[in-house]
Every structure is written in structure tokens, then in C-alpha cells.
Amino acid sequence: MSFEEGTEAVAAELAGVSKRFGDTEAVRELDLHVPKGRILGLIGHNAAGKTTVMKMLLGILTPTTGRVRLLGREPRGAEGAQTRRRVGYLPENVAFYDQLTGAEVLGFFADLKGVGRRRCREVLAGVGLERAGDRKVRTYSKGMRQRLGLAQALLGEPDMLLLDEPTVGLDPQATEEFYARLEELRSRGATIILSSHILAEIEERADTLAILGHGRLLAEGNLRALRQRAGLRIRIRVRGRDLGGLRDTLNALENVGAEGDGDGLRVTCGEAQKLTVLERVTATETVSDVEVAPPSLADIYSHFGLAGEGAG
Numbered sequence: 001m002s003f004e005e006g007t008e009a010v011a012a013e014l015a016g017v018s019k020r021f022g023d024t025e026a027v028r029e030l031d032l033h034v035p036k037g038r039i040l041g042l043i044g045h046n047a048a049g050k051t052t053v054m055k056m057l058l059g060i061l062t063p064t065t066g067r068v069r070l071l072g073r074e075p076r077g078a079e080g081a082q083t084r085r086r087v088g089y090l091p092e093n094v095a096f097y098d099q100l101t102g103a104e105v106l107g108f109f110a111d112l113k114g115v116g117r118r119r120c121r122e123v124l125a126g127v128g129l130e131r132a133g134d135r136k137v138r139t140y141s142k143g144m145r146q147r148l149g150l151a152q153a154l155l156g157e158p159d160m161l162l163l164d165e166p167t168v169g170l171d172p173q174a175t176e177e178f179y180a181r182l183e184e185l186r187s188r189g190a191t192i193i194l195s196s197h198i199l200a201e202i203e204e205r206a207d208t209l210a211i212l213g214h215g216r217l218l219a220e221g222n223l224r225a226l227r228q229r230a231g232l233r234i235r236i237r238v239r240g241r242d243l244g245g246l247r248d249t250l251n252a253l254e255n256v257g258a259e260g261d262g263d264g265l266r267v268t269c270g271e272a273q274k275l276t277v278l279e280r281v282t283a284t285e286t287v288s289d290v291e292v293a294p295p296s297l298a299d300i301y302s303h304f305g306l307a308g309e310g311a312g
């Protein structure tokens, strides 16, 4: 994709970016383009470079080599100062002044961002902290702190959101509400980059996933494309009785494997064979249940050689 100076069609761009910390190459020759209005999910093992990418986009870190643009501008210096007002950032570890109330903390961030305190209450209510707003932050649970972190990132209706593991500590309902809020912002044109270790959570929400491994971009695309590219197999668990005939029928199909397992069959197949397999399975009267498990994050990680990777 080409990138014109000053345009916002590409909301975030890294071109040939590397970042070194002493001997550690945190990010290596990274090219990444995020079109305006998209949600990009950054995934990768611990220490893959996700936070470093976000910090370079924010202008908190300077790349060792390469070029970074956020909303069409250089994120550092005077040019960046204007952009930053339009950006919401949720750091990985949110820390607040414990002696302040939630509302005071948010007011403080609103002042810093120059967006005015007028809508703070509304933003607090939007993350479910309306009633807790007057309590000191030191009395907050982990999830409440995370919600407050989200609230400060959402201040001022940002055009760009950078969210580092935003749903850590949120309960399922809060997670749903959080993603609904993101969708709302996106429908108004905001661009969102979020990192997560939980693929199951972002696979439905992100338009594009970028997989980082040891600072390199290993693959990019929507989940379907990534699965296809990786050629990962789908697992299908079939339960029922007398399934020997079905097992043989399935094994006769190309790129399908089926074996008996206690109360049923374990079947694996490629994406292209999925519907044919399901057709055969559902046409078998003695089948009582079927579960389809698409390749998981663990499968994708191991495909890209990242199984068992960790910090270090």
C-alpha cells in the first residue's frame, strides 16, 4: 500500500521500523498499515514487541530505524502534540493516584488532554463506574481500575485508540460492553489498535490480525485468511452410537481423517472439506451431537513456530 505524506487514509503506519534496546531487538523491520476506520488486533507471545509498537505510534519511543506516522503525522514533537489530543491510549498496566476518586482521576486526565471535564460523568457511566465515581481509587477492584483506564482512553471521542490488553481483569459482561463501545466508536470513523493474548476474544472483532513474533510481522490478515494461509485443520467432535460406517465414509474423503474415540469420533479436515463432513455427519441418524473447533491461537502459534514462546 502506498502512503501519501499528510493523508489520513492510512491512520497508522510503520515502514521499515526497527527498535533496539541495547542488545534486544524488540521490533525488526516492521511494515504495518492500518487504514482509517479499521480495528487491528496485534497478537504475539510475551515480549513479541506489541507494546513497543504502540509506544512508537504514540511517540513515547523513537524507532531506531524506519518511519512511523499516526493520523498522517510524525507522532513526536510539535506535530505529534496536536495528534495526541485525538488519540486514546490504554497502557498495559494502568496505575492511578489511589487517593483520588475515579471522577477526580478522570478530570485530571481530561485536563491533561485539554478536552474539558464536561463529559467526564458520561464517560464514567459509559464504563459502568457511574456510582463508584466518588469513591477513592484505592477501594477499586482490578476490573474497576481497568474500566477507569478505559474511561480515560475514551475521553474526547478519540479518532485513534491504542489499547494494550484492554480486557484484562474485565468480567464477561464488561468485556461485551467494552467491545460494543469500540464498535460504536469505529462506526463514527475511529481507528483502533488493540493487543491481546486472547485470540478467541478479538477474532470476531478485529478486521485484521497482525501476528508478531520476536519483533517481526509473521502474518497479517483476517482470521479466516490466516487459517487458510496456515492450512490449519478443523477439529470436529462427533458423538453418537454405531459410528463405524460414518468413520469409514469420512476416511474415504480426501483430506479428512476420522477415528473412533469412546462415545464417538474425532475428525480433522481442511476448511474446504468442512461442509461436506458436516453434511455426512448430520445425515447419520445415530449422531447425537457435533462440535466444531476451528484452529485455536495455540494452533496458529505453533504453525508460525511460536509454541511455548515466552518473554526473554
Ligand SMILES: Nc1ncnc2c1ncn2[C@@H]1O[C@H](COP(=O)(O)OP(=O)(O)OP(=O)(O)O)[C@@H](O)[C@H]1O
Pocket (backbone or CB within 6 Å): 021, 024, 025, 026, 044, 045, 046, 047, 048, 049, 050, 051, 052, 053, 092, 311, 312
Ligand atoms: N524500555 C525498555 N528497555 C529495555 N528493553 C525493553 C524496553 N521495553 C521493552 N523492552 C524489551 O523489548 C521486547 C519487547 O517488549 P514488549 O513490551 O514490546 O513486548 P509485548 O509483546 O508487549 O509483551 P507482553 O505480551 O509480555 O506484554 C522485550 O524483550 C522487552 O524486554
